[in-house]
Amino acid sequence: MAALNDSTASVSELKSRVLAFARARDWEQFHSPKNLSMALAAEAAELMEHFLWTTPEQSSVTARDPARRARIAEELADIVIYALEFANATDLDVAAAVEAKIEANAKKYPVEKARGRADKYTEL
Amino acid sequence: MAALNDSTASVSELKSRVLAFARARDWEQFHSPKNLSMALAAEAAELMEHFLWTTPEQSSVTARDPARRARIAEELADIVIYALEFANATDLDVAAAVEAKIEANAKKYPVEKARGRADKYTEL
Amino acid sequence: MAALNDSTASVSELKSRVLAFARARDWEQFHSPKNLSMALAAEAAELMEHFLWTTPEQSSVTARDPARRARIAEELADIVIYALEFANATDLDVAAAVEAKIEANAKKYPVEKARGRADKYTEL
Amino acid sequence: MAALNDSTASVSELKSRVLAFARARDWEQFHSPKNLSMALAAEAAELMEHFLWTTPEQSSVTARDPARRARIAEELADIVIYALEFANATDLDVAAAVEAKIEANAKKYPVEKARGRADKYTEL
Numbered sequence: 473m474a475a476l477n478d479s480t481a482s483v484s485e486l487k488s489r490v491l492a493f494a495r496a497r498d499w500e501q502f503h504s505p506k507n508l509s510m511a512l513a514a515e516a517a518e519l520m521e522h523f524l525w526t527t528p529e530q531s532s533v534t535a536r537d538p539a540r541r542a543r544i545a546e547e548l549a550d551i552v553i554y555a556l557e558f559a560n561a562t563d564l565d566v567a568a569a570v571e572a573k574i575e576a577n578a579k580k581y582p583v584e585k586a587r588g589r590a591d592k593y594t595e596l
Numbered sequence: 597m598a599a600l601n602d603s604t605a606s607v608s609e610l611k612s613r614v615l616a617f618a619r620a621r622d623w624e625q626f627h628s629p630k631n632l633s634m635a636l637a638a639e640a641a642e643l644m645e646h647f648l649w650t651t652p653e654q655s656s657v658t659a660r661d662p663a664r665r666a667r668i669a670e671e672l673a674d675i676v677i678y679a680l681e682f683a684n685a686t687d688l689d690v691a692a693a694v695e696a697k698i699e700a701n702a703k704k705y706p707v708e709k710a711r712g713r714a715d716k717y718t719e720l
Numbered sequence: 721m722a723a724l725n726d727s728t729a730s731v732s733e734l735k736s737r738v739l740a741f742a743r744a745r746d747w748e749q750f751h752s753p754k755n756l757s758m759a760l761a762a763e764a765a766e767l768m769e770h771f772l773w774t775t776p777e778q779s780s781v782t783a784r785d786p787a788r789r790a791r792i793a794e795e796l797a798d799i800v801i802y803a804l805e806f807a808n809a810t811d812l813d814v815a816a817a818v819e820a821k822i823e824a825n826a827k828k829y830p831v832e833k834a835r836g837r838a839d840k841y842t843e844l
Numbered sequence: 845m846a847a848l849n850d851s852t853a854s855v856s857e858l859k860s861r862v863l864a865f866a867r868a869r870d871w872e873q874f875h876s877p878k879n880l881s882m883a884l885a886a887e888a889a890e891l892m893e894h895f896l897w898t899t900p901e902q903s904s905v906t907a908r909d910p911a912r913r914a915r916i917a918e919e920l921a922d923i924v925i926y927a928l929e930f931a932n933a934t935d936l937d938v939a940a941a942v943e944a945k946i947e948a949n950a951k952k953y954p955v956e957k958a959r960g961r962a963d964k965y966t967e968l
Binding site: 727731746752755780797807816817820835 | 847848849850851852853854855856857858859861862865868869870871873874876877878879881882884885887888889891892894895898899900901902903904906907908916917918920921922923924925927928930931933934936937938939940941942943944945946948949950953955958959960962
Binding site: 475476477478479480481482483484485486487489490493496497498499501502504505506507509510512513515516517519520522523526527528529530531532534535536544545546548549550551552553555556558559561562564565566567568569570571572573574576577578581583586587588590 | 599600601602603604605606607608609610611613614617620621622623625626628629630631633634636637639640641643644646647650651652653654655656658659660668669670672673674675676677679680682683685686688689690691692693694695696697698700701702705707710711712714
């Protein structure tokens with residue numbers, strides 16, 4: 473099988489892969505938006521567990537530590553897989569949603585006001 | 597600007613969009629793996645909040661409710677955006693990680709054993 | 721050691737126990753509000769993992785399953801421990817905060833309007 | 845009403861308060877372990893949102909900032925309220941579970957090995 477990578481894989485190809493996996497196991501019955509949102513949050517927490525007690529700076533080192541990197545990549549993959557399953561279950565277009573959200577964020581966080589600041593837009 | 601959609605957008609295109617947004621605001625300094633994993637988990641929780649008190653069946657209706665659908669799409673977009681920022685910050689290839697995880701899952705959950713069952717692989 | 725139970729243990733006794741545990745290990749240096757909030761969220765996700773694919777009704781059965789009950793009690797304990805450590809680290813009085821929040825909720829959710837409804841107060 | 849505080853309030857008193865609140869609104873029907881675990885995780889994420897972009901050190905300052913302190917206390921209260929509702933719904937004794945978990949942790953993290961180290965017990 474040709475290996476996927478970010479430069480060539482479309483979002484639809486990834487969505488098809490996770491859908492085929494779930495269908496082959498008759499798992500769509502479990503994939504309600506409620507359940508998938510829980511699974512997504514649970515996987516996000518597992519990614520976070522790698523960085524609980526480090527400083528933000530140290531976390532960049534942790535993420536490149538060969539002993540952990542493979543596991544961190546797996547946690548990220550789990551998150552993306554559930555996000556794609558959620559999109560499959562609800563017929564949402566991920567790329568369109570991302571583009572729309574970036575445009576909305578650009579209005580909430582204009583460059584000149586937001587540059588170098590981590591404040592919420594309501595506090596800029 | 598040509599609108600993105602899942603059929604044509606590659607993962608790299610989405611990664612570039614979120615990177616450009618962060619760079620323009622000089623926000624990469626805040627985007628440590630630790631902080632991004634927290635933001636991801638926080639956004640996943642916001643998606644989940646739409647489905648706290650519904651049954652799984654009702655959640656499918658909720659996700660298609662016109663009054664909520666746009667907000668649900670935004671929460672999903674936020675999750676994907678932070679997942680892509682995490683991948684940018686750690687130089688991970690999302691599509692490759694997803695493909696590798698699906699292959700690993702296929703071994704843990706063989707079709708004949710896992711069909712129609714929601715049990716963890718350790719309990720199959 | 722006399723065993724603790726909910727009827728006799730004050731919140732302060734529990735706070736003292738978790739503080740003594742952390743102090744003996746010189747762990748207060750790791751217990752910033754940021755780190756403790758992450759640990760709390762991670763433990764909450766672990767509790768949730770027991771119920772990902774069940775219906776709400778089935779989850780009541782799961783919670784009483786002897787094979788799982790001990791682990792579920794442990795996850796709940798982890799959450800409470802981190803909540804108490806957070807209160808210790810920030811000098812918050814848990815009981816006073818709970819009482820104040822219940823009073824605020826009573827105003828947002830008056831009995832006659834909220835009875836039998838799971839809607840958010842903004843939608844009552 | 846006499847104000848509660850940590851020195852005098854038993855866990856059972858807090859459990860009774862949250863139970864009375866839910867019963868008066870006929871909300872126990874929504875309080876399955878699944879739903880309560882989701883609500884707990886959602887509230888934990890809201891607490892975490894106060895500290896997303898700060899360093900651990902700054903988060904101690906944030907937690908004492910008068911403008912935020914009341915909201916942080918409310919988020920902590922929400923977490924504790926759902927933890928108590930979970931205990932009510934599943935007949936778990938919180939203090940006993942906390943004591944048992946501290947004893948288990950004391951074996952996993954002996955003082956001499958764990959002092960000053962944030963490593964997981966499997967890595968000590």
